Amino acid sequence: MNDPNQYAEEYNAVEKEPKRIRILDSTLxxxxxxxxxxxxxxxxxxxxxxxxxFGVDQIEISPIISxxxxxxxxxxxxxxxxxxxxxxxxxxxxxxxxxxxxxxxWVAAYLGISDIHLKDKLRISRDEALNRxxxxxxxxxxHGLKIRFTVEDGCRADPQFLIKVCKxxxxxxxxxxxxxxxxxxxxxxxxxxxxxRVRSEVNVPLDAHVHxxxxxxxxxxxxxxxxxxxxxxxxxxxxxxxxxxxxxAETAVALAYLYKSPNDFRLDMLVDLSRLIEQYTTxxxxxxxxxxGESAYKHKAGTHLAAIxxxxxxxxxxxxxxxxxxxxxVFGELAGKTGAEYLMSILGLEKNVxxxxxxxxxxxxxxxxDLIEVPLENNVERKINEEKMSKGRKND
Ligand code: HCA
Ligand code: CU
Numbered sequence: 001m002n003d004p005n006q007y008a009e010e011y012n013a014v015e016k017e018p019k020r021i022r023i024l025d026s027t028l029x030x031x032x033x034x035x036x037x038x039x040x041x042x043x044x045x046x047x048x049x050x051x052x053x054f055g056v057d058q059i060e061i062s063p064i065i066s067x068x069x070x071x072x073x074x075x076x077x078x079x080x081x082x083x084x085x086x087x088x089x090x091x092x093x094x095x096x097x098x099x100x101x102x103x104x105x106w107v108a109a110y111l112g113i114s115d116i117h118l119k120d121k122l123r124i125s126r127d128e129a130l131n132r133x134x135x136x137x138x139x140x141x142x143h144g145l146k147i148r149f150t151v152e153d154g155c156r157a158d159p160q161f162l163i164k165v166c167k168x169x170x171x172x173x174x175x176x177x178x179x180x181x182x183x184x185x186x187x188x189x190x191x192x193x194x195x196x197r198v199r200s201e202v203n204v205p206l207d208a209h210v211h212x213x214x215x216x217x218x219x220x221x222x223x224x225x226x227x228x229x230x231x232x233x234x235x236x237x238x239x240x241x242x243x244x245x246x247x248x249a250e251t252a253v254a255l256a257y258l259y260k261s262p263n264d265f266r267l268d269m270l271v272d273l274s275r276l277i278e279q280y281t282t283x284x285x286x287x288x289x290x291x292x293g294e295s296a297y298k299h300k301a302g303t304h305l306a307a308i309x310x311x312x313x314x315x316x317x318x319x320x321x322x323x324x325x326x327x328x329x330v331f332g333e334l335a336g337k338t339g340a341e342y343l344m345s346i347l348g349l350e351k352n353v354x355x356x357x358x359x360x361x362x363x364x365x366x367x368x369x370d371l372i373e374v375p376l377e378n379n380v381e382r383k384i385n386e387e388k389m390s391k392g393r394k395n396d
Pocket of ligand 2 (some may be wrong): 030182209211240241247
């Protein structure tokens with residue numbers, strides 16, 4: 001049999017050479033903007049270590065929030081991790097100075113450029129904003145820093161002004177530009193057009209920072225990459241302001257499996273990373289959350305059970321172990337005869353078609369939903385497969 005995903009992969013393979021998309025993880029900055037989330041210095045350091053070991057390209061943290069944050073930033077920078085540590089702040093000299101005090105080599109500065117941000121938040125004119133953006137980049141460059149500039153709320157800004165700002169900061173030597181959908185109002189093709197517009201006018205590498213207010217964050221991040229961005233902002237479990245941004249797990253798995261981006265991520269850490277954040281925030285990812293949710297690898301319907309007992313790929317896109325998950329079989333009212341047989345084999349009961357039918361009926365009549373959950377490990381899987389093969393397919 002062919003690779004079960006072969007034809008699907010042919011639909012996905014739109015580019016000749018997959019390009020490498022980078023990840024900036026902002027759990028320590030955007031993530032801390034999620035209601036109820038505040039890490040201790042120690043936790044921030046541990047999260048940074050784990051993110052670095054996982055293999056993200058950049059880790060963002062905001063030293064300007066408090067002395068604690070500055071301490072954490074300084075300590076993390078001292079560790080000499082492989083990932084760049086990006087110190088995030090407003091487009092102000094004083095914020096760059098805080099980052100310099102932390103010995104940052106990479107900084108990010110953000111400035112709202114939409115009319116609503118200029119008028120009702122910053123109370124400055126377009127010219128003042130343009131000037132502030134250029135001055136901030138020049139200031140950072142004069143201190144030997146690498147700087148990313150975020151044109152906050154950029155997709156709601158007058159496109160001509162957006163391009164004017166991007167060109168001016170490129171001229172001033174900016175190293176990256178972050179193009180955000182700050183309030184989550186773009187559909188994927190809209191994000192594509194937004195990024196394409198900037199891409200056609202400047203050569204600076206582009207980041208995609210997209211909010212999930214309507215649930216389009218992940219799709220928009222990848223639409224941005226199709227239009228020329230080469231770095232996606234994520235947080236562990238997608239936590240962030242309001243409904244957050246793309247989750248690290250979903251982004252990294254999509255990059256590896258759907259986009260074939262040549263990264264070197266330790267995907268099997270994804271569940272542990274999620275559990276760590278759950279422990280530090282007490283926010284449990286919802287049950288059906290992709291990759292890390294409790295139900296992401298549970299199989300319940302009898303027809304599904306019957307198929308995955310023969311070949312899990314029938315109902316799984318990627319094997320659970322690759323992301324640090326465990327496959328589970330749920331025995332409930334839907335388990336059917338195959339499920340009942342499997343349950344009996346686990347309990348050490350002799351195989352018997354009549355009894356299996358009775359057990360299946362019993363499960364049905366109990367009507368208690370998910371009665372029992374059992375991890376279906378690979379060795380069990382192998383045993384079942386061997387058994388099946390030796391007996392032929394007479395029960396199919
Ligand atoms: C913020 C705004 C920001 C910045 C994004 C970025 C946004 O909360 O400070 O710096 O890339 O969503 O626009 O998170
Ligand atoms: Cu944001």
